[in-house]
Amino acid sequence: MIDALNHFATKHIRNGFKKLYLRIRNAGYDWNHKRVYRVYKSLGLNMRPKTKHCLPERVQTPLQELECINDVWSMDFMSDTLWYGKRYRLLNIIDEYNREFLDVEIDTSLPAHRVIRALERVCEYRGYPNTIRVDNGPEFISTQLELWCNKHNITLDFIRPGKPIENARVERFNGSFRRELLNCYVFGSLSEVREKVKEWKYDYNHHRPHEALENLSPIKYLQKHNQDKKLSA
Template identity: 25%
Template sequence: MNVLRPQRKLKIKHPKRLANNKVITGSNQLWETDIKYGWVEGEQRFFFLMSIIDVFDRAIVAYHHGLSCEAKDLVQIMQEALMKRQLFDKANRPIIRSDNGPQFISHRFAEACEQFGIVHEWIPPKTPNKNAHIESFHSILESECYQRHDFESYQQAYEIVSGFIHNYNRNRIHGSIYDMSPYEYMEAIRQGNVTPKEIRV
């Protein structure tokens, strides 16, 4: 009967960009991020690990370990990752890929991506294979760290998990990168000792 006023049109401030297939040929082209829960047996509470992995070299670039996990923590580790990789003065910044968790779809994170000049991609629901490298790391973390320890305190969990990530980056070998650790692989590429492997995602 044409008696209702027109509905207000919602404007999307940060449009959603779905993850696309691409070929990765070097470090700092595509990062993946996700959250892994852990359990502190002695205190009967969970802790959170939010990590950023470089898809090409498999290194954990930065991570947040805490009793809470919010958008501000994600912004902080993304800034830390850019500083570690010395990318703030570079024109090309990595794409960062995540699922649709609340930290990743927040306005705060979207604004930080805009500020840092980073493109953020979301994977479609129920497609963890689109975020396969961070999922693989969390599977390794579960089997080689979480399942081997009954954490008595959050402090103990923090120390053991941080030590595991340190060892993962520097010493743990990966069959997909010539049986090297991520840091060894990056150094071998820098010196021209190996042929970089293309990654299709």
């Protein structure tokens, strides 16, 4: 019985007791399941059940009127497929003050260290934000991102689970991004996606009018704001 259990457990690592016992029965052994289970447990083969991560309580932070760039950034993931069915992900980063599309990371997998790499790339020319608003995705609640933010005195503002409206600005951006770009093209490779996104990013930041920005583009709105500040000073 021990040999049979070890044989099937080694060959089928992710099978629990029920499937292992059925494999033993199908192999021609007629041992009682209670007896097999006792031996199964004594060998330490019982699998640990997966537990859900307990998130700390998230406090609702209402969207406030912002005074300058780098006050609050938002980032969020999107996903889409290439023409032959392979899925890929996009990490969008925007500045909530002027809705500027700061950067995007595109690949089939985007773990926490890729999120940090994208942020560092933006911070090199933009400076560090005071706050980054995110949802509770595994990449955002990772220890790596938390340590990086603590190092640079950045507050991670987590929205409440199941409340995407609390990250409304980047959700609104994602909607435009999907309607105007992802839904309009069939991409054959990630390089094609990156090329089209680069073109769309430039147009969005420099030319596309935005109703929330007095029908100006993000860059023109920022220029107007800076000019008004100089005149008022």
